[in-house]
């Protein structure tokens with residue numbers, strides 16, 4: 001097969017591993033920088049050019065679209081879909097996953113357990129917003145944040161009000177969320193391929209930190225998840241519409257809660273923690289499902 005990996009950084013661990021796994025299986029693989037693609041918008045023979053050449057003959061693409069280039073990146077994915085090329089994750093699903101409010105609304109509509117969450121653009125009634133999500137201590141998150149940046153734990157009502165005020169002043173989109181104290185600085189990353197959790201790890205924050213992000217010095221260990229966590233994470237991925245995703249779960253006293261569904265989950269942490277060939281499993285999935293025109297949306301929506 002001829003596979004394109006849409007990634008700005010060929011040197012990244014995840015990109016390198018996907019290239020390696022595809023080559024091992026005898027495929028031709030190209031790393032394509034989505035920002036260097038240009039396209040014609042036409043009902044007949046839509047095309048994508050890259051550095052002066054027509055990108056033709058691809059059987060599948062694997063989007064690894066960074067959060068900062070979601071808009072243009074998903075447009076490139078959509079163009080491939082319009083050309084009938086199979087995309088591992090479809091553009092609509094990636095767009096959904098990138099919009100945290102939209103994702104949480106979709107998940108809650110389908111009854112997936114979530115931390116109690118509220119959002120506002122601006123309000124004089126900060127007390128009321130804080131009350132809506134069960135008071136302090138409270139988590140306040142920038143919608144555009146990644147790697148734990150922009151996630152604040154406000155221990156008191158006063159602190160929560162000040163942080164909300166500051167975010168409003170910056171005109172930033174944010175959400176407020178019940179603090180799951182009993183998670184004790186741990187969360188679970190379920191790596192989903194198709195309808196299976198193929199690997200799972202627990203991330204534990206370093207001393208004195210509530211955020212378990214590996215980028216923030218968190219540690220990862222393999223973990224056996226419960227049947228409930230398994231079912232829940234697979235359902236969450238399906239609701240967002242992603243074939244490959246990383247579903248983050250917090251263990252609360254009321255059971256597991258989904259925190260986030262990631263559309264370009266990193267491979268380094270999960271492969272190192274579990275010793276599993278996750279990249280290989282992704283390519284196996286592509287082999288099984290990539291057929292011309294096998295895109296649910298064909299670029300619609």
Ligand code: ADP
Nearest residue numbers: 115139145146147148149177178179180211212
């Ligand atoms: P990002 O997408 O920037 O990584 P997250 O929403 O995943 O932001 O939050 C970063 C970390 O903060 C999580 O991995 C988790 O350890 C912790 N965290 C986030 N939300 C909550 C919450 N509601 N209760 C307890 N801990 C949380």
